[in-house]
Amino acid sequence: MKLTLRVWRQQNSDADGAMSTYEVDGISADMSFLEMLDTLNEELIVKGEDPVAFDHDCREGICGACSLVINGDAHGPERTTTCQLHMRSFEDGDTIDVEPWRAAAFPVIKDLVVDRSAFDRIIQSGGYISAPTGSAPEAHATPVPKPDADFAFEHAECIGCGACVAACPNGSAMLFTSAKVNHLNVLPQGAPERETRVLDMVTQMDAEGFGGCTLTGECATACPKGIPLPSIAAMNKEWLRATRKARR
Amino acid sequence: MALATRTDRRPSLPRTVWDSTVGKKTVMAVSGLIMLLYLVAHMIGNLKIFFGPGDFNHYAHWLRTLGAPVMRWEWTLWVVRVGLVAAVVAHAVSAYQLSRRDIRARPSKYVHNKPRASYATRTMRWGGIILGLFIVWHILDLTTGTVHPGGYEHLHPYQNVIDTFSTWYGNVIYITAVVALGFHVRHGFWSAAQTLGVGNATRDRALKTCANGLALLLTAGFASVPIGVMTGVVS
Ligand code: HEM
Ligand code: SF4
Ligand code: FES
Numbered sequence: 354m355k356l357t358l359r360v361w362r363q364q365n366s367d368a369d370g371a372m373s374t375y376e377v378d379g380i381s382a383d384m385s386f387l388e389m390l391d392t393l394n395e396e397l398i399v400k401g402e403d404p405v406a407f408d409h410d411c412r413e414g415i416c417g418a419c420s421l422v423i424n425g426d427a428h429g430p431e432r433t434t435t436c437q438l439h440m441r442s443f444e445d446g447d448t449i450d451v452e453p454w455r456a457a458a459f460p461v462i463k464d465l466v467v468d469r470s471a472f473d474r475i476i477q478s479g480g481y482i483s484a485p486t487g488s489a490p491e492a493h494a495t496p497v498p499k500p501d502a503d504f505a506f507e508h509a510e511c512i513g514c515g516a517c518v519a520a521c522p523n524g525s526a527m528l529f530t531s532a533k534v535n536h537l538n539v540l541p542q543g544a545p546e547r548e549t550r551v552l553d554m555v556t557q558m559d560a561e562g563f564g565g566c567t568l569t570g571e572c573a574t575a576c577p578k579g580i581p582l583p584s585i586a587a588m589n590k591e592w593l594r595a596t597r598k599a600r601r
Numbered sequence: 602m603a604l605a606t607r608t609d610r611r612p613s614l615p616r617t618v619w620d621s622t623v624g625k626k627t628v629m630a631v632s633g634l635i636m637l638l639y640l641v642a643h644m645i646g647n648l649k650i651f652f653g654p655g656d657f658n659h660y661a662h663w664l665r666t667l668g669a670p671v672m673r674w675e676w677t678l679w680v681v682r683v684g685l686v687a688a689v690v691a692h693a694v695s696a697y698q699l700s701r702r703d704i705r706a707r708p709s710k711y712v713h714n715k716p717r718a719s720y721a722t723r724t725m726r727w728g729g730i731i732l733g734l735f736i737v738w739h740i741l742d743l744t745t746g747t748v749h750p751g752g753y754e755h756l757h758p759y760q761n762v763i764d765t766f767s768t769w770y771g772n773v774i775y776i777t778a779v780v781a782l783g784f785h786v787r788h789g790f791w792s793a794a795q796t797l798g799v800g801n802a803t804r805d806r807a808l809k810t811c812a813n814g815l816a817l818l819l820t821a822g823f824a825s826v827p828i829g830v831m832t833g834v835v836s
Contacts, residue, residue, distance in 0.1 A: 359712070361712075372712055422711060422713070424713050425711055425713035425714060425715040426715070450712060450713035452711055452712060452713065455707060455709050455710070455711055456706060456707055457705060457706045457707065457708050458706065521707070522703070522707060522722055523702075523703035523704075523706055523707060523722070524703075524706035524707035525622075525703070525706065552611070552617070555621055555622075555623050556621065558622075559620075559621055559622050562705070562706055563706055564622075564702055564703035564704075564705075564706030564707060565622035565623075565625070565626060565699045565702060565703055566622070566623075566626065567703065567721065567722040567725065567792075568721070568788075568791075568792045568795050568796075569721050569722055570721075581802060582795075583795075583800055583801045583802045583805065585795060586794070586795040586796075586798055586799070586800035586801060587798065587801065588623075589623055589626075589627075589795065589796055589797065589798040590797075590798025590799075591798075592621075592623050592624075592798075593627065593797070593798055594798075596614055596617055596618065596624070597614075599611060600611075
């Protein structure tokens with residue numbers, strides 16, 4: 354396959370960026386999108402140019418590091434992570450636009466790499482449980498009803514990639530935050546911090562400069578892990594409950 | 602002396618609600634639902650126009666005697682008016698603050714732009730502004746008579762309504778506003794359910810059907826009055 358790429362290039366967080374056009378040839382349909390970018394970078398390095406910076410780690414769809422907006426879609430046209438997107442989703446001769454996640458809370462560091470530490474700070478504010486460390490407790494000591502376990506699991510799938518923020522017209526982190534809150538709040542292990550967790554995580558989310566939710570639903574469409582839109586309503590319910598129950 | 606183990610007091614409930622995006626959205630949902638409840642009653646009241654001037658004008662009179670003998674002439678009406686103004690102000694101020702925040706949170710656009718992403722949000726913002734302006738016009742027209750075409754007569758709403766809808770611009774303004782209302786309620790009712798934590802996957806269809814039904818009912822009900830006057834059914 355022969356492709357034309359229009360890639361966002363930006364020297365650093367203070368510099369102005371712009372789209373640069375590159376041609377790549379000899380792309381196989383079985384390559385992943387990141388392998389295609391590796392090919393481009395090898396050519397750039399040979400030519401003595403600065404390679405395109407992009408985030409990646411596991412390349413198997415589980416770490417949440419990869420983050421590209423491809424033709425206006427976070428993680429591209431398929432519902433998966435960028436690393437699991439294959440070039441067979443494109444046609445020979447296509448022009449592909451590659452941009453970084455766009456949100457005030459995710460400033461660009463270089464090219465396609467953005468700073469997602471705002472997510473870490475949301476997790477630090479409440480995305481944990483107070484369990485004793487040491488040997489693992491006996492698994493049957495704390496019964497969890499099957500529907501609750503399923504609900505927790507569905508939300509535990511969030512890999513913290515930030516595609517939801519990138520896709521949202523308001524740069525809102527409600528889907529991510531709701532996934533983390535719901536995952537822990539439904540479990541008995543998460544019960545001691547049930548109220549403080551949701552209040553503190555929402556406060557931190559707001560403090561990071563993410564926008565509010567207008568229930569547009571773009572986040573759930575973009576999410577590679579299928580975190581559903583009603584998760585936001587479930588978190589709102591937890592938040593409203595916590596405002597009534599929290600000790601002041 | 603005891604050690605200060607509790608140094609981090611949480612802010613009060615109103616502070617928590619108003620300072621949070623989730624809380625402000627709750628204010629929007631509750632004020633929106635209050636207005637919605639009022640609009641359903643208002644729409645049903647309007648339909649009385651099809652039963653003639655006697656019925657309609659008597660209804661207007663009755664509204665002012667609501668709650669008697671505890672409440673005096675127009676007291677209840679004023680309570681409702683104050684409540685509605687509070688709801689409109691709370692709704693509009695929250696909408697303004699949240700919208701500003703949302704726009705700031707996404708300062709740079711994608712070069713490869715997909716317009717579908719902001720359809721609902723844009724309709725809500727522009728629709729809301731249209732409704733806000735309409736509320737002002739509507740009060741100046743049929744409550745105070747300031748911009749009313751023809752001789753506005755207090756407590757003779759039947760004739761006042763006919764005068765309003767005998768002008769082309771009266772029809773255009775009111776019909777545009779009730780169509781905007783339909784779109785606003787369509788996304789708003791469903792949104793409010795999500796904001797208040799009532800929405801979930803199993804209820805989603807029911808809530809969407811409800812929102813569409815309510816929107817259609819309100820738009821059709823309100824629009825029937827100008828259409829009735831235009832077609833001569835009401836004269
Ligand atoms: C002053 C005029 C108005 C303005 C500026 C306004 C603006 C807005 C905005 C910007 C939203 C948020 C939309 C979103 O989530 O994207 C909204 C939601 C809503 N509006 Fe209005 N609106 C107005 C009047 C009304 C009226 C007359 C009603 C009564 C039917 C209403 C009912 C609602 C409801 C129920 C919501 C949903 C709240 C939520 O999302 O939880 N609004 N409005
Ligand atoms: S909710 Fe989905 S899109 Fe958002 S961070 Fe988690 S996995 Fe990524
Ligand atoms: S690189 Fe780990 S999810 Fe894509």
